[in-house]
Amino acid sequence: MSFETELLDALGAATDTFDTRVTLRNCFFYDFTGDPLRVWDGEGILHADGEEWIGTMFRGPGGVTLANLHQTPEFRDPRDQASPEYEFGLPYLSKVDFEAIQADQAKAEGREVTRYKVIVKQGEGLRPDTALEFADKFVIQSVRFFEGLDGLPGESIRMRRASVVCRSVEIGRSLAPRSTYTDLSQQERARVLGENPDSGCAYVATNARRTFEVV
């Protein structure tokens, strides 16, 4: 069955009263140059769509909680939820990994990150029958690095993490009817899509660089 049919089946109709039990996880495809990475929010290797997805969940100390090594925070949009910016990170990197990522950061810029959703039914193990469902696509803008000391002097630990900043094609857009349109955001959007920017958009109607307020 397709993802949609599977999910709707599990949710049932408005008048149904059975429990909804669905395991729905994110799968991320980082299309780095030459070394594409596929990860999913689970434990172990998932076999879906003919590919292998590496699980990023692990048990924390004590073995009780499941923690995700792949940090995907809630999407952040300084405007009004119409132009999300995602920052994905890998925390607690070793010095070797950190320097390797720094050396290879050019492989990330301009590449795509695609998020899929997967339904894993009980009894399927790690080989789901349902096809992956496309969710979002982003373009990586840059890789950010952070290195710092944690703890008291003499007993401190050096922490390193790296994250990628990704933007979707909605960059610069806004939902509010009276919002601001700028030619700069139009050109940024063109760049994200890989098109040549158009300087003619500076003349777009009378909305260029103006903010309208209803009094």
Next chain:
Amino acid sequence: MAYMPTIYDWRSTCRPRGFVFVAGAQAVSGGLSVGGAYGSNPEPGGRFVIQCEFPAFGDAQAVRDWSWTMSRAKGGAVFRVALWVNQQMVSADDLNGNRNGATWSNGQTWDNGQRWQFDPFEEVLEAALAGSTTIKFRSANHGQIVQIGHVIGLMDPDTAKYDFSHVVEDVEYDGGPATATISPPLRKRMAVGTLVRFRPRCLVTVQDPESLASPLEYNKFARSGGVRLVEALV
């Protein structure tokens, strides 16, 4: 070059007083059901956990082996454990074997009094893909001895280096072959002829290496708290 971890053998002197093998599935909280019951959902493909309790080791060799194990475990080492025998394994009686091991054909043991290792197995009849949860194996040699709750072992046929253990969640006997539903799911593909072991081995890491260490009593006896060994995904 593919990365292959260094695998250390768990010392044979470090036997637990008791252990239990619990298959996959850290549960994640599921929420309130329509009937008002609070349920949980199993994590797909979760790792198995072996909970052990070790006695105090007094023998000098055992303490040395324990010292090595503690230090290795701190580095996150992967250990190959030949699972000790408990009631979760298929019993030696069902396997028509001598749990102490077989002798030579003339009925004699080796010079040092030891016998051949007791390593009974059956063969897989159908190829199975990695990530799937069923395997089909022969039951002609030993009969219908595998039951739900048994722990069985498999070996990776491609490299012959990795061992896996699973709990049998369901088993069906259709004439001869047994079709078992196992947990956790297969980590590697299984080929026809792969051995299903009844004295399984597995690859684990120590969940919390701190739990292995505690000051030697009177500087002589090595004691430890409860130890959790969790499946190593290689």
